[in-house]
Amino acid sequence: MFEPTDALAAPRFTGIRTFARLPHTTTLDGVDCAIFGMPWDGGTSFRSGPRFGPEAIRSASALLRPYNPAQAVQVFGNLSCVDRGDSPTVPGYITETLGRIEEYVQPIVEAGVVPLGMGGDHSITIAELRAIAKVHGPVALIQFDSHTDLWDQYFGLPYNHGTVMRRAIEDGCIDTARSVQAGIRGPVYAPEDVDATASYGMEFVPWRRLARMTPEQFGTLVRERVGTGPAFISFDIDFLDPSFAPATGTPEPGGPTSHEALEFLRALTGIRFVGFDVVEVAPQYDGPGQQTSLIAANVIYEMLSLLAVERKNR
Ligand code: MN
Numbered sequence: 001m002f003e004p005t006d007a008l009a010a011p012r013f014t015g016i017r018t019f020a021r022l023p024h025t026t027t028l029d030g031v032d033c034a035i036f037g038m039p040w041d042g043g044t045s046f047r048s049g050p051r052f053g054p055e056a057i058r059s060a061s062a063l064l065r066p067y068n069p070a071q072a073v074q075v076f077g078n079l080s081c082v083d084r085g086d087s088p089t090v091p092g093y094i095t096e097t098l099g100r101i102e103e104y105v106q107p108i109v110e111a112g113v114v115p116l117g118m119g120g121d122h123s124i125t126i127a128e129l130r131a132i133a134k135v136h137g138p139v140a141l142i143q144f145d146s147h148t149d150l151w152d153q154y155f156g157l158p159y160n161h162g163t164v165m166r167r168a169i170e171d172g173c174i175d176t177a178r179s180v181q182a183g184i185r186g187p188v189y190a191p192e193d194v195d196a197t198a199s200y201g202m203e204f205v206p207w208r209r210l211a212r213m214t215p216e217q218f219g220t221l222v223r224e225r226v227g228t229g230p231a232f233i234s235f236d237i238d239f240l241d242p243s244f245a246p247a248t249g250t251p252e253p254g255g256p257t258s259h260e261a262l263e264f265l266r267a268l269t270g271i272r273f274v275g276f277d278v279v280e281v282a283p284q285y286d287g288p289g290q291q292t293s294l295i296a297a298n299v300i301y302e303m304l305s306l307l308a309v310e311r312k313n314r
């Protein structure tokens with residue numbers, strides 16, 4: 001059982017930073033969930049910076065404690081988790097980077113361990129989904145994001161953080177009939193962009209719709225869509241309002257609070273998760289309290305909590 005350093009024995013500000021002060025190891029034996037970084041921002045279209053996302057999230061995660069009262073579940077100490085370090089990336093070479101991330105994630109999935117990736121800009125999600133789909137087949141995508149990331153190209157080229165979900169669908173990594181995109185808002189290029197999610201057969205829950213739903217209603221909608229098959233949560237930190245998460249590449253005002261975001265996530269119990277990621281944290285734009293990295297660390301904690309709840313109920 002891999003679990004964090006005891007903060008009642010060694011102060012939280014001591015030691016080498018890993019996610020939640022978990023052991024840093026590349027072993028997959030006896031591991032339920034492997035957390036890793038993908039330090040990459042070559043797919044951004046506006047502000048760059050998420051190559052430093054993993055280290056910032058790790059630093060902010062030192063405050064996480066083992067028991068989650070909101071889910072009444074023991075997270076650490078029940079779920080065996082490690083910080084596997086960072087995937088390889090090649091600055092400036094997106095296709096090479098995506099290939100190396102896929103190779104890095106593949107053995108994690110093959111070992112039956114749940115991968116939890118810290119971005120990195122959103123372009124890297126396709127590398128994780130390719131590795132996961134090879135083992136599990138197409139997955140249900142539950143995407144929290146202020147954008148659909150379904151555009152066909154940027155600057156005439158296919159790989160970018162704004163095209164990642166379209167490429168993943170074309171690659172057969174996503175079971176669109178079981179998928180949901182939630183939180184979308186802000187201006188787009190044309191009216192067709194608003195219909196993009198539904199045109200692929202996915203459930204479209206723009207923020208103006210989600211804002212009128214309770215977390216319980218959202219949880220029911222997602223569970224009905226996803227069913228019993230494998231599912232993946234991709235959480236773009238720009239899902240949150242920029243007042244709560246300013247440190248991101250393409251912020252969209254008028255979104256959820258940290259509380260609302262955590263509640264919508266907590267509602268997703270009863271789903272078979274085979275992977276997660278949290279992307280688009282660009283810490284250079286954060287406030288002095290590092291609020292974006294802090295909420296990103298807590299989003300990851302809620303993902304781990306969902307795994308722990310499933311394990312408990314199994
Ligand atoms: Mn986004």
Ligand code: MN
Binds near residue numbers: 122149236
């Ligand atoms: Mn995105």
